[in-house]
Amino acid sequence: MALRAEIISVGTELLLGEIVDTNAVFLSQELAALGIELYHRTTVGDNARRLQEVITTALARADLVITIGGLGPTADDLTKETVAAVLGLPLVLDRPSLARIEAYFARIGRPMTENNYKQALIPEGGEALPNRNGTAPGVSVRKEGKWVVCLPGPPRELRPMFHDYVRPQLAAASRGVIRSRVLRLCGIGESALVETIADLLANQTNPTLAPLATEGEVRLRITAAAATVAAADAAIAELEQKLRFRLGPAIYGVDDDTLEAIVVGLLQQRGETLAVAESCTGGLLANRITDVPGASAVFERGVVAYSNRAKTELLGVPAPVIQRAGAVSSEVATLMARGIRERTESDWGIGITGIAGPGGGTAEKPVGLVYFALAGPGTNLVREARFAGDRQQIKRRTTQAVLDLFRRTLQSLDGKMLSKTDA
């Protein structure tokens, strides 16, 4: 019989609608992928009596209760205390957790205040789950056939903790396996994608296939249920092969891959370097590239040339060209890419100019109009694009299109090299 779970999100800020409960969505997806049945999700505020009631109700109808939030040092963080009370267990000090909290404060050079000791208390007989990105440990505690897992509220703390400690335990407890693989696509819209694979989407049972459009890309999730990991993976691989045959280069990666990590990886393989010159994206492209560990081996520098003067001084774009063609033009994007490439002696240069809004648009050059160029060995490309959305969305969609152009260019060069070697 499948494990039956219930999720309880704790926090008055949720009931006031101040934050969106992305943790509950994340955990729902994870439980579905593990083949664990989820029949109820409940949200309750920072109130001891009501929290106690919903935990009691959840334990009556589920084998596994996962709580989110309420593990911090303040007086309105009540989750562990309440779980312990419902289970009839005392709270005891977990010395390894206390040591980790003390080490955390030593590392950031701040005194540890008294109320942080509370975070090292866990229900007797429970297991503390280390927190990679914060001070509050999680808790896993079992009693009389029931299992309660308490996770911290910040997603950056909850996700690694779930991945490292909870998912392996759940997978071991759940019968059979459910495996998932996400294909990540760029440069194709969701509607066009759905038309291309309409027959594969229709009448699917196992594996299932679900498209999901997000900011500037589309994800395709393949999920297979089987008796063993090997059987589930084989079923996924068979469907993935069909999808790759249809969709080819639109698939840029799988699972947690990002476009920037793919691009940095391709450059590392080729032993090449990149420098970027940004105007309307304002540093977002450099920021995304430098989010990738090890980016320093391929990324030497970037400039954010917001003003015309900066475009001339830092990139050598002649002032008369800016005056004639306009700062937002394919000419200026091209000269920005070439300028940063030549001045840094990098293998590749990228130039971006456009209008991120909300001000600055005209009838001829509206908000969302963007030009971006790529300069490299034997390569000079420039593209015009129009993006919808607010300022941050236009910045994000622009960098997505730029990284995708660069990825496809690098991959087609690799393809050509491969063909030559084959011949």
Added chain:
Amino acid sequence: MALRAEIISVGTELLLGEIVDTNAVFLSQELAALGIELYHRTTVGDNARRLQEVITTALARADLVITIGGLGPTADDLTKETVAAVLGLPLVLDRPSLARIEAYFARIGRPMTENNYKQALIPEGGEALPNRNGTAPGVSVRKEGKWVVCLPGPPRELRPMFHDYVRPQLAAASRGVIRSRVLRLCGIGESALVETIADLLANQTNPTLAPLATEGEVRLRITAAAATVAAADAAIAELEQKLRFRLGPAIYGVDDDTLEAIVVGLLQQRGETLAVAESCTGGLLANRITDVPGASAVFERGVVAYSNRAKTELLGVPAPVIQRAGAVSSEVATLMARGIRERTESDWGIGITGIAGPGGGTAEKPVGLVYFALAGPGTNLVREARFAGDRQQIKRRTTQAVLDLFRRTLQSLDGKMLSKTDA
């Protein structure tokens, strides 16, 4: 006495994590604004028995139950049927709703299928709520002091229906209002904050005060219930004044303010400009500043000087200094800030250097060690800091500390100017 509500979201797709429940967030905000107490939100799948149980539970602890979803024409749309069963009311045909559904199909030129009649059925004695953007009407039904409102799942159907029909009824039924204000703080940890205002946090009733720690900052939410907006706002203002007296410059803004928007606003007021030189933050600071609409008036350029060569070429940091002190040092941060300021003739220059990890750390200079400097009129500041977390967190926390130092510096200059004027 305030009306007490509960929200029930219906749909198996929610429990599978396939969609985010933005409707529940929207309704939570609306209820809070109307002064209606919301103590529980529940999510349940398309299952008659479990839906009946959660509606029964909700009616036992709330005066008003709002359901979302399950009003469509298909067999797994069960909400109205289940509400009618729980209240002991038969379903009856609502002729105006049937006429609207028939008119809808005539308008789109498609035959109306049999299962659409189901959408025109409502619990006896209830009121049908017209749907501006779809076929399924909503329902409002009262019995024995309890009130159930059923809304459709698609947000573009739910929101206008709530606005046109439900909100006016709720406003009429609700006594008083609830108002909230969020103070945003930087440069103080949650634990230290809680100790500083322990007496204000203890025994609070109305207004209530809730701290919430997020990435590199803390929020304090003040919530007041009162008979009128003016009375609630006065109660909030009184508590805010006490908090500002205690916490002073740690409070950088309110509600949706961001540090970067505050900094851009201060520069705009002063008519001054900024240029930034980043190493370990890799463009994130420039990106955050250029996220603010109108940043181009105060932000002229940024450079991401990842390599030592870039630090020398773009910023004039002498190579011997880098060799002697190390690229990650207070000397280099200071020279980066001065270099970008002088070369761009900006009023202010910021320099950042550090180790974002995961590689590159040593015993002497560990991952998370960061130096940042601020150069400006009569100002030369440099700070050393150690941040915990992964690469992206270290980047984020560094920019948060840099923006906070800059904000405090600008505000203290404004304060001095004010004093001079006063004298």
